[in-house]
Amino acid sequence: MITLAIADRDHDECVGIKWLSQKYSISFSDVYFASSVDSLLTTIETKIPSILCLEIDMLPKEQLSTIKKLILRYDIKTIVMTAEATFERALQALELRALDFWVKPLSPDKIMSSLRALYSESSKRQKGEKTEERSHLTQPLLHFEDILQEVEGTSFVQHITLIQPMHTEVFSTLMPFLKEYEFSSKVSVWPLNNEVAVIYERPEDKNIHQYEEANRLLRDWNELYKEPLSIVVYSSNDSSISLHKKYIAARNAMEMKFFKGTRNIILVEKEIKWESIDPFLTSSEQRQWITMLESGDKSGIKHWMYEQFLHLREPHPEPGLLRIRLTSILAQVRRYMKKFYLDTEPFETSYQKIFQTILYETVLYRIVQDLMLFIFDTIDSSVLQQQNATVDVVEQSIQYIQTHYKNPDLSLDEVANHVERNASYLSHLLKTKQGQTFSSLLNQLRLMEAERLLLHSRLSIQEICFETGFKNANYFSRIFKQKNGVSPREYRAKNNT
Template sequence: MGVGKIYKLLISDRDKQEVLGIQWFISKYSLPISTIRTAYHLSDLLDDLENSVPDIVCIELDMIGEDKWEIFKFHINRYTKQVIALTAEPTFERAMQAMDLQALDLWVKPLAPPSVKHSLQQAIRNLSNYSKEVHSELTKPSVDYESLFIEDRNPYPYPVYLLKTEYVNDLTYLRKFIEQFDFYFEPSVFSTSDRIVLVFHHEFTETVTQAQRFLREWELKAGSPLAIVVHSQSGEESLHQIYLKLRKVMETTFFTGYQQVFETKRFHTWKDMDPFLTMEDQRKWVYMLEEARGNDIKKWMYEEFFDLAPPYPEPGLLRTRLTSILAQIRRFMNRNGMNSKDREEYYKNVFDKILYSPVLYRIVQDIILFSNYLVQSMEEQPSQVKGDAVEAAVSYMEKNFTDSKLDLKTVAAYVGRSPSYLSHLLSNKYNRSFRDLLLSMRIQKAKELLSSDESVQNIARSIGFNNPNYFSRVFKEYTGQTPREYRRFH
């Protein structure tokens, strides 16, 4: 076979006849195997693995109890390079176990000589190639932390993974999990404060498949959110450039959530956007909040943020847009005196979520819940007014315009609206400001009173003007005549 090295083999099977049969096959085909050890019990198998460190292991899966599987797999991963599985039960479960061991083949009893020969020859070829790879390690680019963070311009040709848990506290367990996971080839592991980089030193094709298997096993054992970004294409990029790209792709989790494997080659550049609300959007938010339109707020947020598709906007810009929305909510709170300690703490919590929460849909839900909490608080406040707020405001003004202290704030408080929002409603309906409406009511009453013999000074005071001269100026502004001229000609 053109192979100069001689290899060690360990056969573990409860059936001694099967063991003798495999030994006979090896002697018949003159395979380059110098040492053949045998084990008939699991304890002997584990001891032999640790002490003799065989190159190839033929193992009967049926002898491994379910409670011993993890310790057995640990020894296999640590002490041998090529595994061939045997079974008398050709079931799906046994096939999955063989795959879990990354076994070269699964022999089904009774054994067929051609299958035995083919698998052993393939194992030896794999070992020979592995030896060549190890021998060539000196020619491979060196990798350290500086390679990630400092540009060196040297292309890195092998796969790189970036792993990030949604919750930073899970990183410690993730590091331990990486130590126990059976990678196709062992990577170099680099940890930062909130993520882990796996740098491989060999080329292999199933980079995404391995990442998906890692994610499945992590989910079964840890159950906490994890995302993996895979860079597999060879090119002219340095490890530093690859790392920057991996980090940018990892930001996609902001839109899609975790429990996914991403590939750098499928990444779209960020889409530009204006992060601030338009004037129309601001008016819409004022209306929805003041009118307690909780369902409209929910619909607006869903349409704005849940229909996003690649290419996504840059996450930082989107967080700015979310703070712009929260600014409208803050103004609503200030207008309506909603500044209790509990509400302020709630507001700060939502603001922190916008800045730091790793997933968009959770921020959106928090804003919706906070908005609904505020509008519900408004609805629960005792109100003296039922029905249309604008009509109620005008009616209140008509009854109280003679009060010189009547102002927008007083009327707004009566109808349960903020002063600025009531002013907005009055302008929309009457195309006039609060001041114009109030003065026109007073001037209309003044016209009626000027038909009497009452002095101008007394009329001014009776309709809410403390200063008769100011009353005269306003009267002429609205009628084109002074009060005395009006009395003379009417």
């Protein structure tokens, strides 16, 4: 006697699954419904169903372990259903030892294939017959833990494709599309964190044209839906690499969409290595940006941005480092905005928007284009502000100090003369608006450049001292240690190990 329990908050889903099992002559002796956790607990403990179709979304996290204990105690074959094709749901299915994972909307063919297989296996077990491997289920050879952690014996998987939509809500459309898609070989389709893994798991399939198949899949998807997909095709015949390592390599390769854009296929045969760069603007680059902004050199800015970000060659810098570099540029623009009182509405809203774009936009060239448009708008607005003579004296002073701090003879009088103010009055403004004296501000800029040179150059301590505008090496070492707690030599040794 084989029984089925269907636990789903949607009564129509329960009725539909029962109707399909009857229509296709799967002879469950009884079918039980449960629409809440309490009714599910009662059904399991009083009916002990052979097979359970469980909507995982109905379970509070604190109830998961209780249901798991009952499933293991009564050896109930479990299928997990969800409307959320997320990494968390996949892990919960794994914890419940689910034999299959259904993503709503449910496919009738998928339902029947899984129920028939589990019914047949349960029937044979009751008769004492040896059960055969369920080769016609979606996951005949692999389990979630094979992907998510290091497991021996999974190196037979030679091909893995990761598919990532731009927006997570597209999962509800993507999963049924992939489940019903006609692949050239037997595959497993697994919803993961923010992508779907398609795994070609038959070791005998040596000649799968995976890249061509990905092209066909992307073309077929684009004919039906507007939502862009990013696809990574990872193929390796190296029998020493586990499925987990291949998945990690493919997931890292997905970052290449930052450079190549969406609606693209990225072919990878080995793990991607990123180039390490110093993401922060050097002092000379900071001065160059001050000059370009002050002079309104849009052509120069465009050339600089294109050379730095859109003419990159492999190995590419790690995308996170490029985002930091873009925020360093934005910081220069921010100071320029403050100089001309552009840190108010509507400029402030535009600034916050471009900041969010740098942090979260998935494609580099879009960030670059949006940032350049923002900079050009800022330059145009500053021209209008200058016509109204609303220039921030403090910001002018700071920019002059940034440009000339390498001069060991730079003085407050020189800066005051540049901004056409009395030295005492300028000193008061700096202390009031910046909370720092002229000397402390100057030393701060010099020490920041010294720290960078200690980490990213081979200049001696003495050379760095003079390069950053200090006249005396002992004085340089003393104030460096006051700021960092260690001497320049100790700082370099500590951070270069």
